[in-house]
Amino acid sequence: MPQSEFAVIADIFAPLARTPAALGLKDDVALLKGRKNRVVTTDALIAGVDFFANDPPADIARKALRVNLSDLAAKGAKPEAYLLTLALPKSVTPQWLRAFARGLAADQKEFGIALLGGDMSGTPGPLTISITAFGIADKPILRRGAKPGDIVFVSGTVGDSGGGLAALKARKRHAFLIDRYRIPQPRIALGRKLRGLASAALDVSDGLIADLGHIAEVSKVHIAVEAARIPLSPELCRFWNGDAVRAATAGDDYEIAFTAPRRLRARVLAAARVARTPVTEIGWVMPGRGVALIGPDGKAVDLVRRGWTHF
Amino acid sequence: MPQSEFAVIADIFAPLARTPAALGLKDDVALLKGRKNRVVTTDALIAGVDFFANDPPADIARKALRVNLSDLAAKGAKPEAYLLTLALPKSVTPQWLRAFARGLAADQKEFGIALLGGDMSGTPGPLTISITAFGIADKPILRRGAKPGDIVFVSGTVGDSGGGLAALKARKRHAFLIDRYRIPQPRIALGRKLRGLASAALDVSDGLIADLGHIAEVSKVHIAVEAARIPLSPELCRFWNGDAVRAATAGDDYEIAFTAPRRLRARVLAAARVARTPVTEIGWVMPGRGVALIGPDGKAVDLVRRGWTHF
Numbered sequence: 001m002p003q004s005e006f007a008v009i010a011d012i013f014a015p016l017a018r019t020p021a022a023l024g025l026k027d028d029v030a031l032l033k034g035r036k037n038r039v040v041t042t043d044a045l046i047a048g049v050d051f052f053a054n055d056p057p058a059d060i061a062r063k064a065l066r067v068n069l070s071d072l073a074a075k076g077a078k079p080e081a082y083l084l085t086l087a088l089p090k091s092v093t094p095q096w097l098r099a100f101a102r103g104l105a106a107d108q109k110e111f112g113i114a115l116l117g118g119d120m121s122g123t124p125g126p127l128t129i130s131i132t133a134f135g136i137a138d139k140p141i142l143r144r145g146a147k148p149g150d151i152v153f154v155s156g157t158v159g160d161s162g163g164g165l166a167a168l169k170a171r172k173r174h175a176f177l178i179d180r181y182r183i184p185q186p187r188i189a190l191g192r193k194l195r196g197l198a199s200a201a202l203d204v205s206d207g208l209i210a211d212l213g214h215i216a217e218v219s220k221v222h223i224a225v226e227a228a229r230i231p232l233s234p235e236l237c238r239f240w241n242g243d244a245v246r247a248a249t250a251g252d253d254y255e256i257a258f259t260a261p262r263r264l265r266a267r268v269l270a271a272a273r274v275a276r277t278p279v280t281e282i283g284w285v286m287p288g289r290g291v292a293l294i295g296p297d298g299k300a301v302d303l304v305r306r307g308w309t310h311f
Numbered sequence: 312m313p314q315s316e317f318a319v320i321a322d323i324f325a326p327l328a329r330t331p332a333a334l335g336l337k338d339d340v341a342l343l344k345g346r347k348n349r350v351v352t353t354d355a356l357i358a359g360v361d362f363f364a365n366d367p368p369a370d371i372a373r374k375a376l377r378v379n380l381s382d383l384a385a386k387g388a389k390p391e392a393y394l395l396t397l398a399l400p401k402s403v404t405p406q407w408l409r410a411f412a413r414g415l416a417a418d419q420k421e422f423g424i425a426l427l428g429g430d431m432s433g434t435p436g437p438l439t440i441s442i443t444a445f446g447i448a449d450k451p452i453l454r455r456g457a458k459p460g461d462i463v464f465v466s467g468t469v470g471d472s473g474g475g476l477a478a479l480k481a482r483k484r485h486a487f488l489i490d491r492y493r494i495p496q497p498r499i500a501l502g503r504k505l506r507g508l509a510s511a512a513l514d515v516s517d518g519l520i521a522d523l524g525h526i527a528e529v530s531k532v533h534i535a536v537e538a539a540r541i542p543l544s545p546e547l548c549r550f551w552n553g554d555a556v557r558a559a560t561a562g563d564d565y566e567i568a569f570t571a572p573r574r575l576r577a578r579v580l581a582a583a584r585v586a587r588t589p590v591t592e593i594g595w596v597m598p599g600r601g602v603a604l605i606g607p608d609g610k611a612v613d614l615v616r617r618g619w620t621h622f
Contacts, residue, residue, distance in 0.1 A: 008405065008431065012412045019425035030394070030427035030461065032445065034345030042394045042443060044428050050432075081330065083341070083353045085441045094319065101323045114330035116341035121361075125436015130396050132353060132443045134343065154427050225362065 005149055026218045027143045028071040028202055032134075038080070039135050041071040047126040051182075052168065057096050058103030059182045060129070066108050067205065068133035069186035070254040074203040075142070076195040077135030079111050079188065084118035087128040111188065118197065139195055146200035146219035146259040152283035155187050155255040157233040158208050161241055162250020176235045177238035184254035190279070191256060201258035207251040209303065212283075215259065215293045222288030223259075227295050231280040248293060259285055337529045338454045339382040339513055343445075349391070350446050352382040358437040362493075363479065368407050369414030370493045371440070376418050377514065379444035380497035381565040385514040386447030386453070387506040390422050390499065395429035398439040422499065449505055455528035457511035457570040463594035464579065466498050466566040468544040469519050472562020474551055487546045495565035501590070502567060504582035512569035518562040520614065523594075524602045526570065533599030534570075537607055542591040556612055559604060570596055 014025045021031045030041040045064045047053040065082065072079050084104075088097075108114060117133075164181030167174040189204075194201060200219050204211045209225065216223045230244040240246050260268050265281070272279040283294075292300040325336045332342045340350040351587040356375045358364040376393065378484060383390050395415075399408075419425060427445075434530075475492030478485040509527045519535065527534045538555040551557050571579050576592070583590040594605075 008408060012405070012408050013395070013426060013429070016412060016415055016419060016426040017428070021392065022425060022427045025426070025428060027428075030392075032343070032345075032349065034343075034347045034349070036345045038343065040343070040394065042396050042428065042441075044396045044398060044432060044441065046398055046432060046434050046436070048435055081332065081341075083351065084324070085353055085355045085445060087355060087357055087439055088321065094323070097319060097323050101327060104327055108327060114333060115324060115336070116330070116333045116351065117328070117336060117338075117353065118324070119441070121355060121357060123357050123436060123439065124359055125357070125434060125439070128398055128434065128436070128439055130353075130355065130430075130441040132351075132394060197398040253518075266534070 023142065025124055029075050029140065031140070036136050037138055039072060039075050039077045039137050039140050040132060041068055041130040042130065043067045043071065043251050044128060044130040046128050053127060055182060057099040058106070061100045061103030062107050062183055064129040065104060066184040066186050067254065068131045069111055069188065070184055070203040072133055072135035073186040073188045073191040074256045075135070075137055075140040075281065076191045076200045077137035077140060078192065079113045080134045080136055081114050081116045082134065083116050083132040084251055085130040086118070087118045087123035087125070088120065089123055089125065089127055090287065092127065140203040141198045141258070142196060143200050143202050143215050143218040146215050146221050146285050147261070148221055148285050148287045149262055150199050150259040150285040151262050151265060151281055152223055152225060152259050152285060153279045154204070154208060154210065154231065154257045154282055155277050155279050157236065158204070158233045158253055158255060159236050159240065159247020159250050160233050161252035162247065163236045167239070174239065177239060184227045186254060187256045187277055189275035190272060190277040193275045194258060197257060197264050197268050197271060198258040199262050201256055204253040204255045204257050205251060208248040208253065208257060209293055210249070211292050216291050220289070223283060223291045224286060225283035225291065225293050227293050227301060228279060229282045245293065245303070248305065325561055331574055334453065340386050340451065342451065347447050348449055350386050350388045350448050350451050351381060351440065351443060353443040354378045354380055354382065355439060355441040357439050361497065364438060366493060367415070368410040372411045372414030373418050373494055375440040375442050376415060377495040377497050378565065379442045380422055380499065381495055381514040383444055383446035384497040384499045384502040385512045385567045386446070386448055386451040388448035388451060389503065390424045391445045392425050392427045393445065394427050394443040396441040397429070397431045398434035398436070400430065400434055400436065400438055403438065452505060452509045452512040452569070454511050454526050454529040455515050457526050457532050457596050459532055459596055459598045460573060461510050461570040461596040462573050462576060462592055463534055463536060463568070463570050463596060464522065464590045464592055465515070465519060465542065465568045466501055466588050466590050468542045468547065469515070469560025469566060470547050470551065470561050471544050472563040474547045474560065476563065478550070485550065488550060492563065497565060498567045498588055500586035501583060501588040504586045505569060508575050508579050508582060509569040509571050512567055515566045515568050516562060519559040519564065519568060520602050520604055521560070522568055527600060527602050529602070533597045534594060534602045535597060536594035536602065536604050538604055538612060539580045540591065540593045556604065599621040
């Protein structure tokens with residue numbers, strides 16, 4: 001595939017999505033209107049691509065579910081239920097599946113959701129898990145609302161998951177970072193509190209800079225991020241020697257990146273306290289297009305790699 | 312996997328689905344209640360398992376969509392929209408994807424539906440297409456309503472798709488049967504008309520006998536089918552020498568098998584005429600459990616293989 005998935009989606013699939021509910025295929029969710037307004041999202045994980053086949057099965061299950069719940073969280077939605085599709089290689093045993101289901105059960109309890117249905121079949125390829133998740137949201141926070149003058153926030157810390165992946169690949173032990181890679185924390189409580197405050201939001205999966213690029217593109221604005229303000233965990237600071245550029249382009253963070261009007265800053269910070277989720281102000285929105293990462297010298301950092309792409 | 316997928320679903324996944332909307336994981340759809348009541352279904356197709364990797368891309372797209380629309384059809388639902396998840400091997404080209412999208416576009420027009428969103432990533436394994444489809448249905452026809460005294464119907468003809476698959480595997484040309492394998496015809500109009508008439512329904516994907524077994528199990532009844540009454544196309548009659556048992560256990564038919572009270576027989580047949588879809592009465596519902604296929608001697612046929620299982 002010589003094209004990026006973004007080009008393929010825009011060129012080939014967006015023409016198929018001529019309903020307002022699809023949001024032009026430019027958001028992480030689609031809208032299902034009704035008495036209860038729902039949002040729906042789908043994400044697949046593939047062994048060897050998105051996780052290691054020998055990861056603990058319960059962790060694989062929880063990650064597959066949580067990357068979807070993270071999309072709901074960033075939209076301010078309350079998770080409700082999910083569908084599960086499994087393509088299983090012959091090597092998968094009932095014991096493995098039971099441990100996988102225990103991971104789902106634990107997260108169903110934690111997030112108050114239920115399995116609705118799904119599909120299961122054998123595959124000659126790698127284990128592939130596709131989940132479709134539903135959430136209730138009356139006024140979902142979309143990617144398209146960022147305005148010049150808004151400020152940019154991100155929840156939690158950035159880059160830990162990328163560090164965990166690097167540690168696993170290098171066969172280094174690093175429980176904190178590897179746990180951040182294996183078990184994302186969907187920021188449900190924060191997303192709920194940001195309704196009416198955030199002008200645009202998404203969860204960071206491709207990488208902070210790449211994902212803010214999605215907001216910039218859909219909102220038709222320029223976003224500037226100060227590298228020095230990107231929140232790094234002490235563990236990642238040591239592991240990557242404080243390299244914020246690497247952290248901001250690593251991906252798989254499942255934190256919420258969002259914009260809000262400057263006049264709402266105090267209310268955003270209060271909402272984050274109530275949700276017991278740290279948020280950090282990292283930049284601002286201007287007229288223009290694209291994302292700039294501003295280095296310590298006040299100049300834009302030249303980014304070789306902006307984030308994860310799928311082919 | 313030593314267990315069938317049915318055992319795995321019942322043992323491992325049904326305990327995760329303790330919401331009425333999931334129908335105990337015993338139907339083809341789940342229910343999303345609201346001002347508009349929706350049904351939702353998901354089915355995945357895998358290259359080398361559910362289709363041939365060198366099938367025409369537009370046909371692959373249409374089959375992936377239609378196996379889901381067929382689930383909606385059997386529930387009496389009006390298709391509304393769908394999500395598309397693609398796991399793409401490196402060999403897939405943009406040209407292939409464009410042809411694939413043309414197949415989707417043609418079917419979107421035919422069925423009045425739109426793409427809502429999805430996910431796309433690379434895979435080291437075979438092309439895997441997972442679709443989640445939504446339909447509107449106020450009173451969906453479930454698997455669980457068959458009653459002793461009801462009669463059993465099936466739409467169209469049975470076994471053509473299995474014949475087409477056999478023809479493809481034997482490298483025999485047979486345009487009619489191969490077309491039936493590649494391009495299922497979801498019986499939307501019939502399903503809509505059966506609301507209020509059919510007591511239970513599903514689409515035939517695993518095989519007529521196996522799928523009637525699902526109705527028998529969930530409805531807690533016995534179903535008897537007369538082999539001689541199973542509708543076979545003239546083409547399949549020649550190809551399989553009139554072997555109705557083989558036809559009834561082949562699968563991939565995407566016809567609607569349903570039950571209805573005997574007193575509604577005339578109304579069922581009238582509804583089928585309005586929907587321009589032939590239906591044939593093939594059996595009856597009794598107290599008990601399981602499915603029997605009755606041979607020309609009036610005795611139950613001993614079935615070695617009841618239908619398709621996934622591992």
